[in-house]
Amino acid sequence: MSKQIHIRLEDSVFDALTKYTGASGQSVQYCVTGALIQMLNKQKSPEKSDSLFSFIDLFAGIGGMRIAFENAGGHCVYSSEWNKYSQQTYFANFGEQPEGDITQVDANSIPDHDILVAGFPCQPFSIAGVSKKNSLGRATGFEDKTQGTLFFDVCRILKAKRPKAFMLENVKNLCSHDRGRTFKIILESLNELDYQVFYRVLDGQNFVPQHRERILIVGFDRKRYGSDIDFDFKITPPDHKPVIADILEQDVAEKYTLSDKLWTYLQNYAAKHKAAGNGFGYGIAPPDGVSRTLSARYYKDGSEVLIDQSGKNPRKLTPRECARLQGFPDTFKIPVSDTQAYKQFGNSVVVPLMENVAKLIVETLNNSAIQDSAQKEVL
Known part of the structure; x- marks a missing residue:
């Protein structure tokens, strides 16, 4: 459902708007709505003093991951989602509209954050270019292997912002996609970015009455915490299994x-x-x-x-x-x-399962920070 408003514009403003819409090929409604949403987004609620961590919500959909990580004590500082209908639902529930096409976003413009969260779509990865470079004895990095896929945007943001941890979510079949080569490239790319990676396929049916298997990939910054990181997907289902x-x-x-x-x-x-x-x-x-x-x-x-x-x-x-x-x-x-x-x-996620894993990530970060601090004191 939508509502109408009528506004008066000075002649100069109207002329400028008409010129802009004509050049951009966008409607007046689209431009004015976009400008209003940008203004409202600037009124985001400040980070709560009791927030345990900050996070960003990439490929946000309608915000299932956001609810999960907020329930785990986090504060969302940035979101991105290109689908206009999902943007509408996100705005209705969180009071801010996610930024659009992530491929057009400068990674350095994204706010600093502790945890990157992304339910990125699975796309084919080109093996041909990598194989050719290998045959020539040339090294390949994640940019060569993942360029042109949306996973590349996750990697470039990890590289630019260096969060303490990340959690990625995808369909179970990601493991077997392209005979396992896609998943191999994903793990190699995250390893090259110097993150300690853990992954597991989890079923949401202990939290909701739905058989829903998804793979979760969790990583921790080795530059901060080293490679001796103790993490396990030790989920704690509720006492009552819903039906x-x-x-x-x-x-x-x-x-x-x-x-x-x-x-x-x-x-x-x-x-x-x-x-x-x-x-x-x-x-x-x-x-x-x-x-x-x-x-x-x-x-x-x-x-x-x-x-x-x-x-x-x-x-x-x-x-x-x-x-x-x-x-x-x-x-x-x-x-x-x-x-x-x-x-x-x-297209969304099982919110309470994601919340459970989010709390495990926060717990691991806290433990790793304590251990890191203790080691520095010894040195």
Whole structure:
């Protein structure tokens, strides 16, 4: 939902704005809205005196990582996200709009921070150029190996700002992408930047009623703490393991119930693949269990996570239920359409799992700082 305002401009300002929009190819609304958001972003709340650390939120999406790291005691000093609908949701919840295309951002302009957080997209890495340089006996660094990928932007910011630690999140398949070569390049690049790296595939189903495996890559600055860093993904699940029934709303609009046509199609599709020996098909989420992984394609038909309804066709989850399935609080605002909301939550993270890992990172930083201080006193 959007609202309208009417403003009066001096002739000179109007003429300048008209000239600018004509040259840039952008609408007046886009330019004025952008200028207002820039002004509001300058009014960011100052860092809290009780903040344990500062962090930046790259490829921020709708802010799942931000919530996790703020809950762990952090203060966000910078965010970046290019999708305009995700920017809308982020602004609605945090009062600031992330900067756009990270590839156009000067790394040195980003504020200093303790922890870099990024759920970077997985892109193909070019092996040909690296292989050619190796055959010529020439050394290659992360810039040669990762140039042209969004992971390169993570690396150049790590190099420029040198945070104490980082946490990267990606799909489980990153490990096997391109026969493992992509992940190998990622680890080599982070090692060349002199970070001690740890990684593990974690499943969010102990924190939310959803089977959702993601790889987390955590690194600590060897220049500060050396290579003898003790870190482990020792997550602490809640006492109560949540189930699907815990996240369901009581009164759900009829529009979320599958039409007869769509329900028939999904049943026939599942039957066809079952006959062929494949496991493809819809998924009815058990009320006392966990669902399949929620994906960004959920808006299309909701087939991976359907809710059974007695005496009628199954239904899709509502956007609020999707938010709960990812561990977002009910206070989280959803200002966009259902279609965009499904995409956003399908692309997001299991917030309480990320919070758990964030606290482990902070604990390790504190312990490493104490050990580093003690060693300096001995010397």
